[in-house]
Amino acid sequence: MGHWIIVLVVLPAMVAGLMVLAMRGDLVLQRVASVAAILTLNAIAWALLWSATVQGPEAYFLGDWPAPFGIVLMLDRLSALMLVLLAGLALAVVLYAIGSGWDGRGAHFHALLMFLLMGIGGAFLTGDAFNLFVFFEVLLIASYGLMVHGGGGERTRAGIQYVAFNLVGSSVFLIALALVYAVTGTLNLADLAEKLPALPKGDMALIRVSAVLLLAVFAIKGALVPLQFWLPGTYAHAPGVVAAMFAVMTKIGAYATLRFGTLVFPPDLPATGDLVGTLVLPAALVTLVVGAVGVLGATTLPRLVAFAGIGSMGTVFLAIAAFTPQATAAALYYMIHSTLATAALFLVADLVTRRRSHAGLREVGPAIAQAGLIAALFMAAAIALAGLPPLSGFIGKLLVLDAFRAEMGLVWPVVLGSSFLMILGFARAGSRLFWSPAATDPAPHPVEGLAFCATFALIAGLAVLTLLAGPITDWLSATAEALYDPAATIAANRLGQEG
């Protein structure tokens, strides 16, 4: 696909710059530019997906410096899939932000969203470990701005905790990268994959340390227990539309774990062995339980959704931890599903909280306008996230359970039990919100058709994921197979060849 790979990083950056410099203060122009840019990103992401499927992995050499000396962007089926997911979610989020008026409550919403897309897209594309750090920082600094968008004391103070926590994560990431460089002398992922198997015995301990540190960083991003405690406060205090966009940010942790666990530290590497899987598996099980109990105990609707998001990350990490092609295909399917479902539920939560004076679930609230439609959307998203048929959460959990037939005794009760707790929590929240409001007439609220359309589009995405589950899982299985046979990906980097 030639230079189209870099466009995914450059285009949002250019549009964001234009917005800040030339469209300052003109919200309509910003909206048009934002939607146009995201539509273009969608088109390019689908084209890249097609290219990665037909032509196989491809590397883009920035400045035409040969790897491992220059920086490479690496396009394969997994990164193309994540890009399509990102672009699709961004479209729904930007439409919701326009429809609900969130983007007008503070300056620079669209510019920050563009920088966030640049950072996330770059993180999915990069083939260089240090560049992954740089793109993490790009997306984090944009997310700090989005997190406190709209202002307010509580939100700012939650933002400080979020920033401080992630700064610590960045420091740990840098230490891990320095260790990798000190031992191997390279940071190119494909080059690492070639050099690590031949590592002398004396250096193995250092690589194990850096593998665990990297895992800790990805666990922070992916909200894996015991590093999940930043998430509920952050997501519950962030604007609802921003929280929906953040649904894809936790997936970066899962993506990076999968990328490093298959390419750099594969299970047959003598230095680390099955270290990554052994550490992630129990953490993922505890994450599932914490998420489910959190859903049951949450006192506000945004917190409930945040804990449901944590629980779904537990399922994703659980499937990744097995490190078999079958389980990885299940993880990818559940990852798509969980991104769409969590985002949809955050948007529903925002629809509800903007129509109520408070977001509490403990006390009976006032009746809300358009309650029937919102209740239907809430039910669809809750069914999907809890894993009930007919939506894709059921198929996703089925695939995960199927991949764990060997460890049925441990994994199945946790997955099924946590699903049950989630169903209880959602049912309690739904009946409290929609069935037992105070007997006053609802305060009038504008309908905001675009906001409803955006929420409905995410649910429709879940329905498509369910209806096309057969072809999609076939494609995902091929993707997972390619991850465990990275020879083509490594060859695309043309190591040791000039130009």
Next chain:
Amino acid sequence: MELLLASLIGVLTAVGIYLMLRLRTFPVILGLTFISYAVNLFIFASGRLVVNAAPIIGTGDAYADPLPQALVLTAIVISFGMTAVLMILAIAGHLEAGHDRVNMDQPEDRP
């Protein structure tokens, strides 16, 4: 040299972690800065410590690794920018809440 650098990184990290665990935003920011100094030194050391050598091959018997120097520059710039963002947020939080405590649930807690 190695002992000096290693103990310096250790002391900076220890100071940073101690300050980071305080309950007011200003010590937390100072602690994060100390940790980022320690990390910068650590990255610098990952290219091996060489005295009196240029980072260019062919200018002498030994040469210094130029890549960690480039990495450290990137890390310094990023941590500087992040600290600035955190500072702005902290000031905004201080102005809006009237105090600079980090914890959110019990505002009456003493730091």
